[in-house]
Amino acid sequence: MNPTIQTLLSHRSVRRYTDDPVPEEHIRSAVEAGQMASTSAAVQAYCLIRVRDPEHRRRLVELTGGQEKVARAGAFFVVCGDVRRHRVIAQRAGKPYRARLEAFLVAAIDAALFAQNMCVALESMGLGICYIGGLRNRLRDVDELLRLPGGVYPLFGLCVGVPDERPAPRPRLPVDAVLFEGGYPPDEVWLDALSSYDEEYEAYLRARGAAPKPWTRGIAESFTEPARGDLAAYYESKGADLT
Ligand SMILES: Cc1cc2nc3c(=O)[nH]c(=O)nc-3n(C[C@H](O)[C@H](O)[C@H](O)COP(=O)(O)O)c2cc1C
Incomplete structure (x- = not known):
């Protein structure tokens, strides 16, 4: 087994971190590694917002449903789809910017590929990560906190830190x-x-x-109510066309 596959197979979400800082150079090289993920026609439709302000981190704990790790992790990021760059560049060139659902999907896919490459790089350097989908619980409040402009779509958060736990790997489907x-x-x-x-x-x-609880029972119970029902309205308010 080669070291890349070994790193991938050793993944587990880490939710407890030591107080050690995450070295800046590790973050920068992980971002570079993230950027080398494939990207639809090289549009690179994502950005990463690091949140350092302790008060903002406390507020984000609240906005993500009380996830203390958001404040405690050595570093916390918000991963965003970003079509603002494309809009501004088109406008500057005097070209119309017309986008439909495809542009939103491209941004979400590009951002996820970027983030996952970045996470694998961080894990390969001994750091622990945990994605935070809870960021979508109260997107309008997150948006206000971070003062996000149009064309920037927050998708999920990301905790990074020096692991203070080594949970067993969560089994996957055969x-x-x-x-x-x-x-x-x-x-x-x-x-x-x-x-x-x-x-x-x-x-x-x-x-x-x-x-x-068997996995299938958990799944059967997971979709009885639609989750986060106002996402379409929020993303449309930021300029996405979801049709
Ligand atoms: C997009 C995304 C959002 C997630 N959101 C959260 C979250 O809000 N809180 C959390 O503790 N874990 C979160 N997770 C971690 C998942 O629960 C975890 O990846 C899954 O249970 C598999 O476990 P493993 O990562 O340890 O293998 C998220 C994972 C993904 C991919």
Whole structure:
């Protein structure tokens, strides 16, 4: 197994960090590594906002649903889709800027690829990371706190720090439930693979001291109510066309 695959397979979200700072040079090289992720037609439709102000970090704990790690991590970032650059450049060149859902998707995909490359780089340097989707709980408040201009779409937060825990890896679906040949198989094919996964997942939760629950039960319970129902209105208010 090569060191890249070893780093990838060693991933676990880290939610407890020591007080040690994250070296600046590690952050800069991780950002560079992130930037080398593939990007749709080189549009590089993302930016990364580092939040240092302790008061802002406290406020973000509140806005992310009480996630203390947002204040405690050595560094905290907001990952944004960014089409502002494209809009401003088009305007400066006297060209119309016309974008539909495709432009929003490109920004979200580019930003996620950038962030994941960056995270792998950080992990390869011994740092721990945890994405913070809770950032989307109260996006309008996040927007106001960070004074974000139009065309900048906050997508998720990112905690980075020196790990103060080494949790067991969270088991993933069997490869045969994910990798299909030539098309989508009958549902029984992947359903069959899930019973052993449910057992493995439940054992993982039990070992972590969490309430044991098969993965499929967790999933069945996860979508009974739509989450974060005002996202479309918020992103449209920032200039996205989601049609
Ligand atoms: C986009 C995204 C948002 C996430 N948001 C949160 C979050 O708000 N809080 C948290 O503790 N973990 C968050 N996570 C971490 C996931 O819970 C975690 O990746 C998943 O359970 C798999 O566990 P692992 O990363 O340890 O392998 C998020 C992960 C992703 C990819």
